[in-house]
Amino acid sequence: MEIEDLKKSALLLDGNIFFDQSIKNLNWFNIGGKTRILFKPNSLKGLIEYLKLYALRGKIFILGNGSNVLFSDETYQGTIIKLGKNFSKISLLNETTIIAGTAVSQKKVSEFAKDNNISGLEFMSCIPGSIGGGIRMNSGCFKKEFKDVLVSIQLVDFQGVVKSIPANKINFNYRSIDLSKDLIFLSATFKGKGKDSLEINKYMNELIKKKEIAQPTKIKTSGSTFKNPINQTDKKVWELIRSSVSIEKNYGDAFISEKHANFFVNKKNAKSKDMKSLINFVKEKVEKKTGVKLELEIVVVE
DSSP, X not given: OOOHHHHHHGGGSSEEEEEEEEOGGGSTTOOOOEEEXXXXXXXXXXXXXXXXXXXTXXXXXXXXXXXXXXXXXXXXXXXXXXXXXXXXXXXXXETTEEEEETTSBHHHHHHHHHHTTEESOGGGGGOOSBHHHHHHHTOEETTEEXXXXXXXXXXXXXXXXXXXXXXXXXXXXXXXXXXXXXXXXXXXXXXXXXXXXXXXXXXXXXXXXXXXXXSOOSSSEEEESBOOOTTTOSSOHHHHHHHHSOTTOEETTEEEOSSOTTEEEEOSSOOHHHHHHHHHHHHHHHHXXXXXXXXXXXXXXX
């Protein structure tokens, strides 16, 4: 992929462009090599300019908070686009409807909803990812998912064409949606219900406490490694792992969390190959012991 012309045009773009940039510090695993190009647009105009200039000469990956991503140890042969603060705005459309930029964290959106007496988005307070990642994954917890509160998505395709898609035109699945990967989500509209902020705050705190009891915090992890196999068994994936694999199993610095077996941890300087080896080992052992084929929830980028 020739990038010399991109380097010449970089100063004209409304955004920041970096070449051969380390991506290790851009994800929660703290794992990964470099990306050939990292672009951080300052505006929608800058994003569209870059997409047209780049002209699909290589792969494109849209990075949110990096909370569920495993990057390769090798250089990513394409562009990683990370939306910045101008895609992190939150506003009220009416008393119970919120418009949020997709770069903002789900936690901030849930807090904004609480502060404006809007209930229904409390579950987002327990999810570390961005709104964009939440849409792509149909994120959820405590029996609530994005599909339950999403009204519409505003987006741009890789050719620079801006569109809006209502939620009722999207097929939502467990931790996925049927929209093409060749789309960059810009903002989303959410609908909640009116409720006193003190009651909302009380419920949010209850959810957060439940999460802190069950899941590890302040470590290098990407959250749930595998999806719960809802159509194969009534057991949770952590139960399948616990019954199939020694919790002490590791590859290099890649370990299984002692607190929650579906959370894999980089204890120090794990490589992507270490984490992939652990993932594959667990998949094989679980299938051999239980017959259940596990599916990744984290996104592997190569």
